[in-house]
Every structure is written in C-alpha cells, then in structure tokens.
Amino acid sequence: MQRMTFIVFVFLFPAWCFGQVDSSAVQSADTFLDGIKLGYTPEGKNMISKNAWFTDKQYPLCSEISTTADRMFSTDNPHIEGYQKLLQITQITETGNPKNKKYLLISYKDTVSGQWKIFDLRESTDTELEAFIACKDPDIQVIAGDEVLQSAQYNYFQCGYWSAMTGKLLKSEEAFQKALELNKQDSDKHISQSDLENYLKVIRKITGR
Known part of the structure; x- marks a missing residue:
C-alpha cells in the first residue's frame, strides 16, 4: 500500500516536484522577494523595479517569505514559458500583527533583454x-x-x-x-x-x- 501511494504521488505532482526550472527565473524572483522584505526602502524599491514588469504596483509588507513549490509552465506560444512560484508569506498587518498567507508569483522573460521579470505577486487563487x-x-x-x-x-x-x-x-x-x-x-x-x-x-x- 505504501508503494502504491508513492507511485500515485509521483504521477500527480511531476511538474512541481521534479521539473527543471530556469535558474535565471529563480534568481530574478528571489531578488524581487528580497526587495519586498526590505519594504519601501531605497534598496528594496531598486531590487523590485529591476525585476518587475510593473514598477509602480504596491506589494505586501512582510517579514518572512518561504517557497512552497516552483515550476516552469507552458503558454499558448510554444517558444515561451512562464515561471510560477507558490509562497508562504508572513504579512505585516496594519495593527502590526503577523498574518500567514499563501501567495502566487508569475514571471515572464523579456524577449528583448532576456531578463526575467515578475508579472504579478498576489494572494494564491485558482487562476484558470x-x-x-x-x-x-x-x-x-x-x-x-x-x-x-x-x-x-x-x-x-x-x-x-x-x-x-x-x-x-x-x-x-x-x-x-x-x-x-x-x-x-x-x-x-x-x-x-x-x-x-x-x-x-x-x-x-x-x-x-
């Protein structure tokens, strides 16, 4: 029974557990998230602006960010992939109390510069x-x-x-x-x-x- 359970697990979650990811996409996302953790400091803003498509968006203030899973995903263009990252974020509320939330990060590569940039970071939801x-x-x-x-x-x-x-x-x-x-x-x-x-x-x- 344990062997069967393991086999089912492998086939249900191949992309999340064993898929290869683009190291440049990971690095861009991690730098962006480090900027988020620094808040609205000059250094934090700079890290965000260099790694995001939309530099004037407001992102959540948070103290801790951990990756739950990440993967590349296909698009309707066979030559383009996206990068998806599921996150657990400890968000700082207006009262100053920490609150844990699940977030989703989506990024795409700039075809001109070759740089990966975050399209959005938002609370996790069923995007389909x-x-x-x-x-x-x-x-x-x-x-x-x-x-x-x-x-x-x-x-x-x-x-x-x-x-x-x-x-x-x-x-x-x-x-x-x-x-x-x-x-x-x-x-x-x-x-x-x-x-x-x-x-x-x-x-x-x-x-x-």
Whole structure:
C-alpha cells in the first residue's frame, strides 16, 4: 500500500516536484522577494523595479517569505514559458500583527533583454477559474440606473490580466487591445488609458510582437 501511494504521488505532482526550472527565473524572483522584505526602502524599491514588469504596483509588507513549490509552465506560444512560484508569506498587518498567507508569483522573460521579470505577486487563487469567469462574457456591463458599475473595457482588462496569469498570452494581448479601443471611445474611471497601454506593451515584450 505504501508503494502504491508513492507511485500515485509521483504521477500527480511531476511538474512541481521534479521539473527543471530556469535558474535565471529563480534568481530574478528571489531578488524581487528580497526587495519586498526590505519594504519601501531605497534598496528594496531598486531590487523590485529591476525585476518587475510593473514598477509602480504596491506589494505586501512582510517579514518572512518561504517557497512552497516552483515550476516552469507552458503558454499558448510554444517558444515561451512562464515561471510560477507558490509562497508562504508572513504579512505585516496594519495593527502590526503577523498574518500567514499563501501567495502566487508569475514571471515572464523579456524577449528583448532576456531578463526575467515578475508579472504579478498576489494572494494564491485558482487562476484558470478566474480567467474563465473574466473572459466568459466581457461585453456584458453591470449597470445600476444610469451608472455603469462595471464597463466592457474593464471586463476585457480583467480577461487580459487573468489570461496572462494562466499563460494564454495571445488571448491576453487581444483582450488588452480590445479594452484599449473601448476605453478610447468611452473612458472608464476605474482604469486609466496609460495602464491599459502599459499592460499591452508588456505582453508584446513578452511575446516579442
């Protein structure tokens, strides 16, 4: 019975336990996380900015970070892989009390410079499910009276973001492009034109388009 249990374990978790990872991706992620631990000090900000696609994002303040698992993952482009890291983070709350949370880090390589950069660090979630929900009906707006609570361009932005988090880079680029076009016609106060342009620019640097 113990032998059978071991065999099942191997086949269920091959990518996480035995897959080869790109050492440059690991180094970039670790430097980024060291910067996170330094908080908003000049040194910490510098370490983050050199290893992240979006340098103006706010990341959690934390005292401890440990890696649960990491792996390379396939994308819809056969020539591009992403790097995924599951983390246990001891986050510092506003009251000063530590709180343990599970986080997910996703990174991609810049096709121009060859450098790995973090696409996002966020609380761990089912990215495939989030992408499915975000991309299911992006044209459907949420409206209350005369106010648009959730616009189509915001929906397309969410679709683009979650598609990138799951390795669907072509779909991500198409969604960001659509969000940008819609926002030019009727701007959404919840998302800026510059943010949309930046996300689209990043995806194109990742894909080399």
